[in-house]
Amino acid sequence: MDDRMDEFEERLRSLRPVGPTPDLECRVSAGLDGEPAAAKPRIGIWVVAAGLMAATLVLCVALARLAGPAAAPRPPQPAKMLALIPRRDFTADDPPTRAVYSAALMRSPETLDALLDKHARSLMPPERYPSPWRNADLQ
Amino acid sequence: MEPGGERDWPTWLNRHGPALVLFARQWAPARSDAEDIVQEAFIKFWRARGSAKPETAYLFACVRTSALDWLRSRTRRARREKDAAGLKPLFAEPVFERFPEDEEWRAAVERKLSELPSEQREVLVLKLWGSLTFREIGVALNIPQDTAASRYRYALDFLRRNLEEVRPNG
Numbered sequence: 174m175d176d177r178m179d180e181f182e183e184r185l186r187s188l189r190p191v192g193p194t195p196d197l198e199c200r201v202s203a204g205l206d207g208e209p210a211a212a213k214p215r216i217g218i219w220v221v222a223a224g225l226m227a228a229t230l231v232l233c234v235a236l237a238r239l240a241g242p243a244a245a246p247r248p249p250q251p252a253k254m255l256a257l258i259p260r261r262d263f264t265a266d267d268p269p270t271r272a273v274y275s276a277a278l279m280r281s282p283e284t285l286d287a288l289l290d291k292h293a294r295s296l297m298p299p300e301r302y303p304s305p306w307r308n309a310d311l312q
Numbered sequence: 313m314e315p316g317g318e319r320d321w322p323t324w325l326n327r328h329g330p331a332l333v334l335f336a337r338q339w340a341p342a343r344s345d346a347e348d349i350v351q352e353a354f355i356k357f358w359r360a361r362g363s364a365k366p367e368t369a370y371l372f373a374c375v376r377t378s379a380l381d382w383l384r385s386r387t388r389r390a391r392r393e394k395d396a397a398g399l400k401p402l403f404a405e406p407v408f409e410r411f412p413e414d415e416e417w418r419a420a421v422e423r424k425l426s427e428l429p430s431e432q433r434e435v436l437v438l439k440l441w442g443s444l445t446f447r448e449i450g451v452a453l454n455i456p457q458d459t460a461a462s463r464y465r466y467a468l469d470f471l472r473r474n475l476e477e478v479r480p481n482g
Contacts, residue, residue, distance in 0.1 A: 181472060186440045188408040188418060190334035196324060197347045204355040205321065 265291060321358050328368070332375050334407055338433055339379040340386075341403055346379075353378040369448040372438060376452065420478040424471055425456040432467035435460050 178186065267273045269292045277285040333352070336346035353374035364370035403426050411418040425433060437454060438444045446464070450457040 182440065182468065184473070185421065188411065188421060188479075190330040190408055190441050191343065191406060193333050193347050193350060194343075197329070197351055198322060200351050201321070201325060201354050201358075204351065205358060276400040 263288075317409060321354075324358070324371070325354060328371060328442070331437070332372070334441055335372060335437050336375050336379050337403065338437065339383045339405055341405070343405055345382065349378045349382050350375060363418050366451060368442075369444060369451040372444065372452040373454075376434070378444070399445040417475075417478055420475055421471070424474045427474075428467050428470060430451055432463045432470070435463040436471075438463050 263273045263276045265288070274285060274288065277288045329350070332350045333343065333346045336349040336353075337343070340349055351356040354371070356378070357371045357374040361367050361370065403422050406418075407422055407425075408418050425436075428436065434453065435449055438449045439446070444452065446457045446461045447464045449455075449464075453460065
């Protein structure tokens with residue numbers, strides 16, 4: 174079991190085996206990085222083809238949605254009715270609110286005018302108003 | 313000295329790559345198939361190299377195992393397709409670099425190499441181009457060291473006899 178080589182063996186050994194392509198190092202690198210190594214380029218082609226098909230499908234669905242009939246208009250929402258519940262009654266001393274004025278109008282337009290005048294008088298100096306305007310008009 | 317280090321696999325691949333591909337081509341003559349085998353085997357080897365000694369022998373053993381797996385799957389497929397693959401010459405493509413000074417010598421060596429019994433050829437490849445010792449060859453092929461040495465001698469005698477008339481130039 175002599176590991177030394179004679180001339181004939183050295184001649185044989187001088188022949189250099191065809192080395193691997195540079196692609197092998199890339200594939201080994203990918204394999205050692207934990208990625209699935211592409212055993213054959215055609216596997217990569219299949220992966221790319223599958224990706225393209227998936228992207229095309231997504232694009233088709235998006236275009237179909239854009240080109241389809243416009244969405245039916247939503248039925249108008251019933252306007253929120255603000256319940257305006259007029260006061261059933263009021264007195265001349267009630268504060269100037271919309272409900273009070275509504276109640277006065279329901280009684281009569283003249284009553285509303287009298288009430289408005291009364292409230293105006295309460296905000297302004299008394300000498301600017303004629304004397305006939307009294308609270309009695311509101312009764 | 314063996315290359316080592318966690319990130320030193322390119323050194324391993326560059327150093328042993330040609331011999332690994334040549335070794336795999338005994339079972340997978342096409343270079344692309346041999347590279348697929350080496351790729352799979354090398355990754356397997358690198359992930360488990362710490363648990364096997366000697367490492368170089370283990371690397372070649374991984375290639376052999378992967379090559380035999382590949383051959384088994386291919387044989388099944390070939391049977392189904394009624395492919396007469398076995399009748400094709402072993403090395404349809406050159407397995408050695410072009411040898412401008414003596415192309416006749418290179419071609420003759422390749423031709424005679426393919427005529428060797430496979431168990432002799434694999435020992436010869438491991439010894440001459442894999443630079444393994446007989447002890448390492450025994451480990452790689454799971455055979456006694458003496459058996460490896462005798463197979464090598466038989467292979468070498470065969471080549472001497474058959475390449476006698478094709479002496480290399482220079």
